[in-house]
Amino acid sequence: MIDNEQVEILLNDVLENHGYDFLEYSPASIKRRIIRLYGLDNFVSFAEFRYTVKTDKQYFKRFLEEITVNVTEMFRDPSFYKSLRNDVLPVLGTYPFIRIWVAGCSTGEEAYSLAIVLKELNLLHKSLIYATDINPSVLEKAKKGMFPLSYLKQYSENYLQSGGLKDFSAYYTANYSLAKFDESLSSKMIFSTHNLVSDHSFNEFQLILCRNVLIYFDKGLQHKVFNLFDSSIEKLGYLALGSKESLEFWPKAREYKRVKMEKIWRKL
Amino acid sequence: MAQTIDSASCEALIIGGSAGSLDVLLEIFPALRKDIRFPIVLVVHRKPSNESLLTDLLKSRTTLAVGEAEEKEFLAPGKVFIAPADYHMLIEEDRSISLDYSEKINYSRPSIDVTFQAAAEVFKEKLVCILLSGSNSDGVEGLKCVNSFGGKVVIQNPDTAIMPYMPQQAALNVVPNIILDSRDMADYINKLND
Numbered sequence: 100m101i102d103n104e105q106v107e108i109l110l111n112d113v114l115e116n117h118g119y120d121f122l123e124y125s126p127a128s129i130k131r132r133i134i135r136l137y138g139l140d141n142f143v144s145f146a147e148f149r150y151t152v153k154t155d156k157q158y159f160k161r162f163l164e165e166i167t168v169n170v171t172e173m174f175r176d177p178s179f180y181k182s183l184r185n186d187v188l189p190v191l192g193t194y195p196f197i198r199i200w201v202a203g204c205s206t207g208e209e210a211y212s213l214a215i216v217l218k219e220l221n222l223l224h225k226s227l228i229y230a231t232d233i234n235p236s237v238l239e240k241a242k243k244g245m246f247p248l249s250y251l252k253q254y255s256e257n258y259l260q261s262g263g264l265k266d267f268s269a270y271y272t273a274n275y276s277l278a279k280f281d282e283s284l285s286s287k288m289i290f291s292t293h294n295l296v297s298d299h300s301f302n303e304f305q306l307i308l309c310r311n312v313l314i315y316f317d318k319g320l321q322h323k324v325f326n327l328f329d330s331s332i333e334k335l336g337y338l339a340l341g342s343k344e345s346l347e348f349w350p351k352a353r354e355y356k357r358v359k360m361e362k363i364w365r366k367l
Numbered sequence: 368m369a370q371t372i373d374s375a376s377c378e379a380l381i382i383g384g385s386a387g388s389l390d391v392l393l394e395i396f397p398a399l400r401k402d403i404r405f406p407i408v409l410v411v412h413r414k415p416s417n418e419s420l421l422t423d424l425l426k427s428r429t430t431l432a433v434g435e436a437e438e439k440e441f442l443a444p445g446k447v448f449i450a451p452a453d454y455h456m457l458i459e460e461d462r463s464i465s466l467d468y469s470e471k472i473n474y475s476r477p478s479i480d481v482t483f484q485a486a487a488e489v490f491k492e493k494l495v496c497i498l499l500s501g502s503n504s505d506g507v508e509g510l511k512c513v514n515s516f517g518g519k520v521v522i523q524n525p526d527t528a529i530m531p532y533m534p535q536q537a538a539l540n541v542v543p544n545i546i547l548d549s550r551d552m553a554d555y556i557n558k559l560n561d
């Protein structure tokens with residue numbers, strides 16, 4: 100078993116040698132990810148694990164991918180997407196150009212879901228979705244827009260519950276075990292690495308989606324990231340969080356107004 | 368007498384359950400004392416779509432405060448925290464709650480193992496974990512961990528479980544401190560308060 104002290108040693112190594120700062124992640128979650136990876140890769144001692152993470156660049160790619168959580172789905176929380184479709188995007192549709200940031204996009208399922216809604220509202224042609232993640236390898240997957248066919252039944256149900264208007268299968272072609280999503284969707288996406296812990300604001304957006312990313316951060320880091328978002332959202336723009344995340348305890352929360360029952364806030 | 372000495376040190380109670388556990392919970396909750404001095408955490412497998420059903424059912428049957436766990440919320444005495452559907456729930460060293468949307472464990476999210484393991488390290492010998500009815504083996508690894516940190520392991524008597532598989536697996540793999548019939552659970556919990 101790896102103890103708290105060893106976790107700290109490892110995370111300090113990672114910061115010093117690779118420039119990624121995990122020290123403000125929620126301790127129990129990050130520890131669990133580390134222990135999981137240690138077991139998955141059959142390390143025999145902490146010393147060996149530490150040495151490999153520190154010195155092996157190829158292994159560090161895997162470390163980064165496994166230590167962060169990359170579980171996501173299309174149209175997760177259908178009622179959230181319903182609210183985007185009915186309450187948020189029609190308002191943004193009155194702008195000449197819509198800039199959206201999906202922060203922590205992982206393998207891209209949310210970016211594609213969003214593009215589908217924009218397309219159905221006839222807004223995709225004037226939208227640009229910036230999809231970013233700390234992790235270069237998940238972005239490679241996101242660019243391809245190919246998701247396991249076995250998940251599509253669930254995604255299709257989510258889509259219909261979210262108020263989807265079409266036959267979901269019109270958006271992809273089945274290719275062996277994968278569903279390849281239409282390139283008209285990804286043509287409006289820009290993929291780039293961005294580390295919410297250390298990177299700055301890079302544009303102004305009318306909508307930022309960051310769902311189920313902040314749960315892995317401690318409170319201090321959450322507030323830093325809210326400040327980063329605040330400096331990246333236009334006046335009257337929107338911020339969307341995961342179903343168990345909240346702006347509530349952030350000092351500037353008063354400058355935002357909640358949109359109905361969903362975890363969506365509008366900057367006043 | 369023995370139980371009085373034991374129980375004075377209970378700082379958290381975690382109850383894990385799957386198929387068939389709701390009946391037991393509905394039997395336990397109305398019979399709990401109002402002045403419970405430790406937090407009670409529930410990790411129950413269920414469909415994400417029935418999100419508030421469990422919370423509402425339990426609220427109607429106890430005077431204790433019942434709510435779905437919020438991330439970063441601190442475990443407070445006398446309060447019931449329900450692990451939200453479709454998230455794993457962890458306990459931090461400072462006794463706050465972390466939620467996690469990582470891979471399912473034992474086909475389950477929330478996984479009972481995840482919460483038992485995290486709590487075992489934090490509360491050590493001051494933790495009591497109860498595993499109820501269920502048809503998979505989630506919770507068993509967690510109970511092993513609770514055991515190794517000196518926490519108390521309580522298993523529902525499989526003969527009184529609607530789905531005996533889960534408590535059976537636990538009884539086969541962990542030496543429990545006690546095996547209880549479902550009707551004796553509330554009394555046991557109330558005595559942890561003495």
